[in-house]
Amino acid sequence: MKKYVAALVVALITALASHSQPLAHPWQDKTVAYFGDSITDPRNKASGDKYWSQLQKMLGITPYVYAVSGREWNDIPRQTDQLLQEHGHDFDAILIFIGTNDYNNAVPLGRWYDEKMETAVYGHGYEKRPEARLRRIPSMDADTYRGRINIALDSLKRTFPEKQIVLLTPIHRAGFYANDKNWQVPEDYANRCGEFLDAYVEAVVEAGRIWSVPVIDLNALCGLYPLHDEHGRYFHNPETDRLHPNDAGHSRMAQTLYWQLLTLPCTF
Numbered sequence: 001m002k003k004y005v006a007a008l009v010v011a012l013i014t015a016l017a018s019h020s021q022p023l024a025h026p027w028q029d030k031t032v033a034y035f036g037d038s039i040t041d042p043r044n045k046a047s048g049d050k051y052w053s054q055l056q057k058m059l060g061i062t063p064y065v066y067a068v069s070g071r072e073w074n075d076i077p078r079q080t081d082q083l084l085q086e087h088g089h090d091f092d093a094i095l096i097f098i099g100t101n102d103y104n105n106a107v108p109l110g111r112w113y114d115e116k117m118e119t120a121v122y123g124h125g126y127e128k129r130p131e132a133r134l135r136r137i138p139s140m141d142a143d144t145y146r147g148r149i150n151i152a153l154d155s156l157k158r159t160f161p162e163k164q165i166v167l168l169t170p171i172h173r174a175g176f177y178a179n180d181k182n183w184q185v186p187e188d189y190a191n192r193c194g195e196f197l198d199a200y201v202e203a204v205v206e207a208g209r210i211w212s213v214p215v216i217d218l219n220a221l222c223g224l225y226p227l228h229d230e231h232g233r234y235f236h237n238p239e240t241d242r243l244h245p246n247d248a249g250h251s252r253m254a255q256t257l258y259w260q261l262l263t264l265p266c267t268f
Contacts, residue, residue: 040067046244110144
C-alpha cells in the first residue's frame with residue numbers, strides 16, 4: 001500500500017512538473033465583495049494594507065468592500081442590499097468575515113431551527129397518504145447569533161443564487177482597551193451570556209453545512225494567537241489593541257486565504 005501511494009505521489013508531481021502551462025489560481029483577476037466589521041473596514045487605521053488589499057496585489061482581485069467597524073451579523077443583509085444597489089450581479093463572489101462583535105456584545109447563540117408538527121403526504125411501497133411529521137424550519141430570530149446567520153444566508157442565497165459565497169471564522173482576540181467606555185476583555189473570558197468565543201466560531205462552521213457554503217477557518221489556520229505576548233507583533237498595539245491585526249497580521253491572513261481559495265471555485 002505504501003509503495004502504491006508513493007508511486008501515485010511521484011506520478012502526480014511528474015504530471016504537474018511537465019504541464020506546459022502553469023495552473024491558474026481560480027480567483028485570479030476576479031471581482032470579490034467583502035462583508036464584515038472593523039478588521040475588514042478600510043477606514044479602520046489598525047492596518048493600512050488589509051488582507052483584501054494584499055489579495056488584490058497577489059491575485060489581481062478587484063475588491064468591493066462593504067464592511068463597517070463594530071457591526072454584527074445582523075448588518076449583513078444591509079451590506080447585501082448595498083452591493084446589489086451599487087453593482088447588481090456584476091461581480092464574482094462574496095467573502096463574509098464577521099462575528100467577533102456578536103461575541104463581545106453577548107448576542108445569545110440561539111438555535112438553528114424551530115420545530116413543529118405538520119402534515120406531509122408520503123407514499124413508498126403503498127399509496128400516498130397524509131401523515132404527521134415533525135418539521136424543522138430555520139429560525140429567523142434576529143436577536144440571536146444563529147438566527148442572524150440564518151437571516152443573512154437565506155437572503156444571500158436568494159439574492160445571489162449563482163454566486164460563490166465563502167464564510168471566514170472570527171480570528172482569536174485578546175484585549176482591546178480604547179477608553180473607559182470601550183474596554184473589551186480577551187477571549188479567555190466568557191461574555192455576558194456565559195459563552196466563549198469558540199462557540200461563535202463553531203457556529204460559523206456549522207452554518208457552512210446548514211446552508212451549503214464553504215467555510216475557511218481562519219481561527220485555526222492563520223496562526224494568529226494574540227493571547228501570547230509573542231504574537232503582539234501582529235496586532236495594532238500590543239498594549240491596548242490585540243483585536244485588530246496590523247499589516248503583518250493581515251499578511252498572515254492574506255497568505256492563508258490565497259492557498260485556501262485555491263481549492264474553491266470563484267465562479268460557476
